[in-house]
Amino acid sequence: MTYIAKPKVHHPSLKANAIGLTRRDYEGAITTLCAGCGHDSITAAIIQAFWELSIPPHKVAKLSGIGCSSKTPAYFLREAHGFNSVHGRMPAVATGANAANGELIMIGVSGDGDSLSIGLGQLCHAIRRNVNMLYVLENNGVYGLTKGQFSASADVGSTAKKGEANAMQPIDGVLMALTLGATFVARSFSGDKEQLVPIIQAALAHRGFAFVDVISPCVTFNDHEGSTKSYAYTREHHVEVVQADFVPPREEITTEYGSGAVQNVMMHDGSWVKFRKVAEDYDPTNRDAAYTHIREHQNKGEVVTGLLYISPDSKDVHDQNETVAAPLFNLPHEQLCPGNDALQKLMGQFR
Amino acid sequence: MSTRVNDFAFKIATANGTGSASANGLIMQAIFRMGVPVTGKNVFPSNIQGLPTWYEIRVNKHGYTARTPHFDLMVALNAATYAKDVAEVRSGGYLMFDSSWPLDDKLRRPDITYIGVPLAEMCNAQFKGVRERILMKNIAYAGALAALIGMDTEIIAALTKEKYAAKKSLLDSNEKAIALGYDYARANFDCPLPIHLEKMDATKDSILIDGNTAAALGAVFAGATVGAWYPITPATSVMEAFKSFCMKYRRDPETKKKKFAILQAEDELAALGMVVGASWAGARAFTPTAGPGISLMNEFIGLAYYAEVPAVIVDVQRTGPSTGMPTRTQQGDLMMCAYASHGDTRHICLYPADPREAFEFAAKAFDLAERFQTPTFLVSDLDIGMNDWMVPKLNWDDSYKPDRGKVLSAEDLEKAKNFWRYYDHDGDGIPQRSLPGVHPKGAYFTRGSGHNKYGAYTEDADEYQEVLDRLDRKIQGATKAVPQPIIKHTPGAKLGLVTVGGCHAACVEAMDLLAKEGIALNYMRVRGFPFGDEVEQFLESNDVNFIVEQNRDAQLRSLIMLDLGVHIEKMHSVRYYAGFPMSAHHVISGVKAKLEKVA
Numbered sequence: 001m002t003y004i005a006k007p008k009v010h011h012p013s014l015k016a017n018a019i020g021l022t023r024r025d026y027e028g029a030i031t032t033l034c035a036g037c038g039h040d041s042i043t044a045a046i047i048q049a050f051w052e053l054s055i056p057p058h059k060v061a062k063l064s065g066i067g068c069s070s071k072t073p074a075y076f077l078r079e080a081h082g083f084n085s086v087h088g089r090m091p092a093v094a095t096g097a098n099a100a101n102g103e104l105i106m107i108g109v110s111g112d113g114d115s116l117s118i119g120l121g122q123l124c125h126a127i128r129r130n131v132n133m134l135y136v137l138e139n140n141g142v143y144g145l146t147k148g149q150f151s152a153s154a155d156v157g158s159t160a161k162k163g164e165a166n167a168m169q170p171i172d173g174v175l176m177a178l179t180l181g182a183t184f185v186a187r188s189f190s191g192d193k194e195q196l197v198p199i200i201q202a203a204l205a206h207r208g209f210a211f212v213d214v215i216s217p218c219v220t221f222n223d224h225e226g227s228t229k230s231y232a233y234t235r236e237h238h239v240e241v242v243q244a245d246f247v248p249p250r251e252e253i254t255t256e257y258g259s260g261a262v263q264n265v266m267m268h269d270g271s272w273v274k275f276r277k278v279a280e281d282y283d284p285t286n287r288d289a290a291y292t293h294i295r296e297h298q299n300k301g302e303v304v305t306g307l308l309y310i311s312p313d314s315k316d317v318h319d320q321n322e323t324v325a326a327p328l329f330n331l332p333h334e335q336l337c338p339g340n341d342a343l344q345k346l347m348g349q350f351r
Numbered sequence: 352m353s354t355r356v357n358d359f360a361f362k363i364a365t366a367n368g369t370g371s372a373s374a375n376g377l378i379m380q381a382i383f384r385m386g387v388p389v390t391g392k393n394v395f396p397s398n399i400q401g402l403p404t405w406y407e408i409r410v411n412k413h414g415y416t417a418r419t420p421h422f423d424l425m426v427a428l429n430a431a432t433y434a435k436d437v438a439e440v441r442s443g444g445y446l447m448f449d450s451s452w453p454l455d456d457k458l459r460r461p462d463i464t465y466i467g468v469p470l471a472e473m474c475n476a477q478f479k480g481v482r483e484r485i486l487m488k489n490i491a492y493a494g495a496l497a498a499l500i501g502m503d504t505e506i507i508a509a510l511t512k513e514k515y516a517a518k519k520s521l522l523d524s525n526e527k528a529i530a531l532g533y534d535y536a537r538a539n540f541d542c543p544l545p546i547h548l549e550k551m552d553a554t555k556d557s558i559l560i561d562g563n564t565a566a567a568l569g570a571v572f573a574g575a576t577v578g579a580w581y582p583i584t585p586a587t588s589v590m591e592a593f594k595s596f597c598m599k600y601r602r603d604p605e606t607k608k609k610k611f612a613i614l615q616a617e618d619e620l621a622a623l624g625m626v627v628g629a630s631w632a633g634a635r636a637f638t639p640t641a642g643p644g645i646s647l648m649n650e651f652i653g654l655a656y657y658a659e660v661p662a663v664i665v666d667v668q669r670t671g672p673s674t675g676m677p678t679r680t681q682q683g684d685l686m687m688c689a690y691a692s693h694g695d696t697r698h699i700c701l702y703p704a705d706p707r708e709a710f711e712f713a714a715k716a717f718d719l720a721e722r723f724q725t726p727t728f729l730v731s732d733l734d735i736g737m738n739d740w741m742v743p744k745l746n747w748d749d750s751y752k753p754d755r756g757k758v759l760s761a762e763d764l765e766k767a768k769n770f771w772r773y774y775d776h777d778g779d780g781i782p783q784r785s786l787p788g789v790h791p792k793g794a795y796f797t798r799g800s801g802h803n804k805y806g807a808y809t810e811d812a813d814e815y816q817e818v819l820d821r822l823d824r825k826i827q828g829a830t831k832a833v834p835q836p837i838i839k840h841t842p843g844a845k846l847g848l849v850t851v852g853g854c855h856a857a858c859v860e861a862m863d864l865l866a867k868e869g870i871a872l873n874y875m876r877v878r879g880f881p882f883g884d885e886v887e888q889f890l891e892s893n894d895v896n897f898i899v900e901q902n903r904d905a906q907l908r909s910l911i912m913l914d915l916g917v918h919i920e921k922m923h924s925v926r927y928y929a930g931f932p933m934s935a936h937h938v939i940s941g942v943k944a945k946l947e948k949v950a
Contacts, residue, residue: 056791057791057794058788058789058790058791058793058794059788060788061632061787061788063628073796074796074808078794079791079794080787080794081785081786081787081788081793081794081795081796081797082794082795082796082797082798083628083631083796083797083798084796084797084798084799084800085624085627085654085797085799086624086650086651086654086799089620089621089624089650089651091621091624092616092620092621092622092623092624092625092627092628093624093625093627093628093631094628095579095614095621095624095625095628096577096579096614096624096625096626096627096628096629096630096631096632096634096636097628097629097631097632097787098628098632099577099579099612099614099625099628099629099634099636100576100577100628100629100630100631100632100633100634100636101632101633101634101786101787101788103788104632104787104788121617121618121621122617122620122621122624124617125616125617125621129614317612317614318612321609321612321613322607322608322609323608323609323610323611323612324603324606324608324609324610325608328576328577328610328611328612328634329576329629329632329633329634329786330633331574331576331610333574333752333753335610336571336574336575336576336601336610337571337572337573337574337747337751338571338572338596338600339747339749340746340747340748340749342600343568343572343745343746343747344744344746346568347558347744347745350558350559350560351380351383351384351558351559
């Protein structure tokens with residue numbers, strides 16, 4: 001992982017967002033991933049999404065586990081605290097950070113090894129708890145840093161670089177998330193920034209765990225013929241069911257679409273997600289239908305993408321816990337310590 | 352047996368899940384309220400219902416609280432363990448049994464007195480339904496005991512009323528059951544027995560409390576807001592107590608919203624991960640667990656040590672290795688807590704000896720964890736954690752201000768020229784820290800991978816080592832901040848007795864008994880790790896030291912050797928590690944055996 005910072009000198013003509021920051025202000029260190037890595041495109045989409053939303057970078061906490069994907073938080077939002085934790089355990093760290101400070105805008109970046117093998121349990125339970133965070137799973141079907149072993153998301157029959165075919169059933173993060181009651185589920189492709197940016201924005205507006213699986217080809221170990229996570233395969237087989245547009249709070253919905261093809265879902269913070277349906281009758285608020293739709297296409301060898309499911313009445317950890325509105329981490333001690341009078345009164349119970 | 356007042360022990364044998372805990376609690380509390388020093392040891396199985404369980408009560412006017420294995424009276428109510436229970440009675444002692452059924456002749460011993468009380472018969476006649484009959488049988492024995500050992504009936508009546516104030520029907524049946532046992536014993540035996548109670552005035556400034564409850568209170572008073580845990584015996588009641596205290600003290604009076612968050616994790620790995628995340632974000636966070644949990648937490652312990660994130664871990668030790676005996680006590684995690692995780696690590700450990708210290712050290716652990724930005728262990732054990740101890744009332748200094756350590760505020764960061772996360776600004780090895788969401792200049796990348804003093808990733812040999820060496824200095828600096836050892840010198844003594852944690856009770860008693868035999872000892876109980884100069888000086892000042900602890904491998908002795916370099920020749924090991932709390936006789940026989948060998 002590098003710490004060579006990109007130059008911060010801005011071209012005067014760079015466009016500023018609502019809080020006066022340019023896209024450059026949302027960047028991080030220079031990537032050390034392979035040239036052409038899908039993860040770098042996702043990093044670019046994250047930068048774009050945060051910049052467009054005019055989120056102050058230091059209000060963000062970016063967390064990750066271990067692996068190629070988990071290096072990427074160093075490459076965006078240099079003014080945000082980062083936490084490169086241990087392999088597969090980022091969800092727990094994120095859960096704790098969120099418990100301490102519910103005001104942090106949290107993004108977790110993980111990979112298919114980190115999320116679906118060593119960290120499968122933690123991912124499942126973060127979904128169940130509905131921790132308020134954006135969780136990006138950069139999915140390439142392969143272990144990169146250890147040079148090319150299959151991951152748990154590798155499809156049956158998909159081949160490794162040297163020709164060996166995977167025999168085991170894949171774990172599909174999207175189907176799993178739907179089954180576990182995830183309140184926001186999306187799948188996208190690193191090569192489709194137009195689709196990905198609004199999904200990330202909607203995920204940030206979502207109150208709860210927003211699971212975004214992004215097919216992100218590994219150019220070095222899994223971009224060959226025979227791989228089902230290559231650029232070529234994904235371009236050819238991905239089928240968009242809905243196009244999500246993100247409309248921030250207080251902005252008017254201006255775009256017009258043909259009637260019946262649009263569905264609006266209001267987010268917790270007053271923003272809207274407009275779904276432009278590519279597949280007819282697809283209802284992104286119907287969990288079971290979403291599941292069936294994805295499975296039907298999978299059986300045809302197709303990869304369904306888009307913001308696939310969103311629960312309009314999501315309750316996150318703090319809603320469930322009924323935590324006070326102020327972040328716990330800086331509540332004044334007087335509010336936390338009952339004091340000696342209370343203690344002496346309590347002592348009566350122990351006699 | 353000659354008369355012995357306020358100095359005896361008895362044991363109650365029942366089956367798990369039959370309500371005997373209420374009766375045993377009642378007996379303990381009644382004795383305590385008579386002003387007589389008392390301790391209880393719950394010897395329970397890893398089971399919900401049916402397996403044998405025992406409760407041992409020691410009454411001692413001198414205030415000795417260690418377990419004694421010599422029982423003057425056995426209340427044998429579990430036919431499954433009769434033989435074992437009969438065998439455990441001290442010669443000349445008593446055995447009370449349920450005489451609803453005849454006692455097998457094989458269970459008769461000529462040297463003990465049998466007291467038959469037809470508990471089942473009486474309760475079957477007086478109560479309806481199987482459940483109530485069983486429960487009331489287990490209250491009726493308390494009544495019989497009350498008569499036999501001379502418990503104050505008014506105190507018992509008052510306690511019963513307090514306990515069942517909200518449930519009139521339960522109060523009635525309990526009162527009836529107690530009277531059944533009491534009246535029967537009075538009518539049929541010479542009450543009280545020669546071993547009995549008389550009112551004293553030795554408990555008015557004390558309480559009866561278990562260490563888990565006390566540790567939870569420490570966490571509440573220290574201002575912990577995030578608790579993450581995975582249920583495990585014997586640590587479960589720490590979080591249960593924390594929750595109930597928080598529900599009482601930590602809810603907004605109007606909205607009822609909570610000023611705390613309790614996260615029941617999917618496993619111990621996640622539990623500590625949550626603590627690390629919460630502490631990183633600036634909250635006081637902790638996790639209670641036992642040895643198997645610490646094994647799982649090793650990964651995050653190393654991260655928190657290296658990335659310098661505070662974390663409070665309460666280890667209520669049980670017997671190991673592996674699952675071991677989950678409901679028995681041991682001090683088997685001393686080494687693991689001190690050096691948990693791969694690579695070079697060393698952790699701050701606090702060793703309470705009783706519930707009062709569990710309270711104080713729990714609070715202290717948060718200050719140390721935040722000041723030194725590192726995992727800090729409260730190393731308790733099942734005996735301290737789950738048994739009721741008589742300790743002085745807990746006290747809290749209202750002038751206490753939490754030591755949040757070197758956390759930079761938004762203003763500090765605004766003024767600062769540079770913020771370098773791992774830079775030794777003050778020469779004490781402790782760097783400055785920033786919290787997420789506070790100020791853009793505070794941003795840095797927390798990582799368990801190699802980093803330099805500026806907080807950047809590194810694979811440079813010198814940069815890496817510089818940080819590692821500073822960490823060592825930082826932890827060494829904690830020697831003066833951890834609770835200092837308790838040291839007691841005896842004039843003329845050349846031998847030292849050294850111990851840790853709950854063995855204190857046995858050591859204190861043993862020292863008095865040994866002194867009577869002319870064996871004078873200096874005493875030291877270590878209370879914090881890393882060890883400081885005082886510990887070393889004490890060990891070096893004695894010709895020989897006896898290191899008393901509850902594990903097979905002499906872990907405390909190893910820690911002392913590793914940390915201070917004290918020679919093994921200076922330290923004889925005295926150990927008991929079979930799962931019960933240590934008794935004075937373990938210490939005495941260990942010391943004597945070594946002395947004979949030396950002589």
